[in-house]
Amino acid sequence: MPTIAIHPSVDNGFKATNAAFLGGTLVCNCAINPVKVRIKGDIAHNHACGCSKCWKPDGAVFSVVAVAPMENVEVLENGDKLAVVDPAALIQRNACKDCGVHMYGPVERDHPFKGLAFVHPERFEEQGSANPGFAAFVSSIIESGYDPAKMDGVRARLRELNLEPYDCLNPGLMDYIATWTAKKNGVPAQ
């Protein structure tokens, strides 16, 4: 058992991945009438996330979350059980009203991530989706009650898992956001 629990899908070794993974079906946690959402095609930017809003399984300190184009998301079954957790949030997290699992969270407002949906790959029925590649919003776990004195240990454990810890997103995504903002503001590249 690891000293510091991050998330069940990484604490005891990563699962095998399949470079040819072409999507699958996300299923919520309900034993009866589960919500099923199909993702057509692969996911991207899978990562551990410490923010207080992403869905986490019981006992997890981080969520594991990735994105897919919203055009690749299709609700297959029991969509009437879905409701948006916080309509004011950037990510419109559609959660199952019965079990609480977040099934997909599109970004609909003007934003560099517009057109993407956030999904939790651990809910795929199928094996083979990409493992998380970094950890985002690490300091934010403190906002959910994590002991600040234990943060050095958390970051060390994340590095041990090859999940480089960041307190925002990773440099590639942060640069992408800044580039979008510069273009939106009409700032010429020098």
Added chain:
Amino acid sequence: MPTIAIHPSVDNGFKATNAAFLGGTLVCNCAINPVKVRIKGDIAHNHACGCSKCWKPDGAVFSVVAVAPMENVEVLENGDKLAVVDPAALIQRNACKDCGVHMYGPVERDHPFKGLAFVHPERFEEQGSANPGFAAFVSSIIESGYDPAKMDGVRARLRELNLEPYDCLNPGLMDYIATWTAKKNGVPAQ
């Protein structure tokens, strides 16, 4: 000459510091009637900052900025030349209306940094203040027009200068902010 310019005070080697530095006088860039601001006591958290709002000398891609308790800040001369750049911003940057140099920027609203003032140590008349220890808001230089394709080089150069690059603040400060937020929201530490 370094290939990638960061800031004049770091590009050609750091200046000698004095662990017993006890503050000094910040002076703006005006040849006549310069604004002078006394900082009583040492500065803290000196760092390079890529945000688009901090004052930078000509040709610099980053600013170099630190904090001091606002109670240690005293305007000595020509305070009538000072004006707040953006009254809506968290940091109330008091700049010289003639030369544009930011002299001190207090945080006055409810925030973990309330009571601190941001200052630019390169404006000290005296030698010996602490050198910058990390680089914050690195991706944000793109918002001011820096070429996104050159960011790997920027981060490599910052590491070469022992200015670990972050796209927000450093982990210690990010944890401090999150801890303040948890307490404010009444979240019990687990």
